[in-house]
Amino acid sequence: MASYHIRKYQERDRKSVLALFSQGMEEHIPSAFRHLLRQPQTLLLLPGVPLVLLFFSGSWLLALLASLAVLVVLRLAASYPWKKYVALSLQSDMADITKSYLRGSGSCFWVAESEGQVVGTVGALPVQDPTLREKQLQLFHLSVALEHRGQGLAKALVRTVIQFARARGYSEVMLDTTTVQTAALSLYQGMGFEIKHQCYFHVSARLVGLSSVRLVYRLPSSQGGGLCGSQESIDPAVVTSPP
Template sequence: MAPYHIRKYQESDRQWVVGLLSRGMAEHIPATFWQLLKLPQSLLLLLGGPLALLLVSGSWLLALVFSLSLLPALWFLAKKPWTEFVDMTLRTDMSDITKSYLSERGSCFWVAESEEKVVGMVGALPVDDPTLREKRLQLFHLFVDSEHRRQGIAKALARTVLQFARDQGYSEVVLDTSTIQLSAMALYQSMGFKKTGQSFFCVWARLVALPTVHFIYRLPSSKVGSL
């Protein structure tokens, strides 16, 4: 297991960070596709569509072509929420990481480096909501390269955000992940994050039944201890 260390983001890291984001999102496409295949409406299309064509046209070939043509369409649907998320992210907070995360005191972006390569990342921004009674920080983009997982890097990055929140006087840390990201949800829950609800971040996510799960971690105000 190669050693790693966590440090603040630098502009020279951008290519590594964007690559991590893109690869991390693409990893979830197959699982989303298989989940989509199990939905009742998908099963109805895959089974009922060819059968209806066969009954109407009497052609097994036409029914087979219809059935096979549905699979690329369903793959496109499974892929769309993830590509939409990457595109949106690269247009917004990650279009200029230094400006978004490192220009003010209450936010930050870190990378995990191993053997002179960026193998993990995470960001944190204050939640801008005047209705909130508590000072809240949001964790963004926790990703670890697939070849460097199960080494404690993801937990170390999450702990870095929680410690930063303590140091900056935040009362709560929130984050979003998806129901398909089972290992991420298990990690957050093992660290004390609690589910607060779920929603769909875009219409494509709703179409493939891929809800976003919201989590919160409430920092104790009376004491500061190690996690």
């Protein structure tokens, strides 16, 4: 049995957390690229550019090189939104995780540790919107190391956020993911999150057809403990999984 301990973030975890976050985001680039290749505009562009060059130049070599160039440009376009998100995060909430997540009672950042290594992360911040009727907590940066997936660790991290939100009197837990993150969408919906709407988180995402999906988990009002700001830990059965 592989045992995982979910605990509050400490400064010594910073390097591992940032590496896990960056690697996790970049893993979605191939899926985004395949998604872009299926877009109607791409299906016109891929054969269109080489055929136009072939018509005007009569060179099959030039047409072939144009096809390769288009694929390279599309790959770069598919990767840009993810790299942009990582860069923005590293300049904002992830620049100082302690300051962003651990200074207030209504927010927290957790890591999952296995054999002394950080193998999972998740954070939560209150939604600052005066127009909201409900008190919302937003889930951020859920990530699990590739070799530790499929063992229930992601669910345990999400449950940690839900438990924290319930203990702090939040009415809802919300999060944003994307349409190409099918495993994440399946995980969240299987845990009771509901899709509220879709949008584009950046103009670069709109250009490649990468829409963001907002999901919400409704919480009944209740009292309970919380993992952040105390020594309480969750049920070890939640974080113990077969190898």
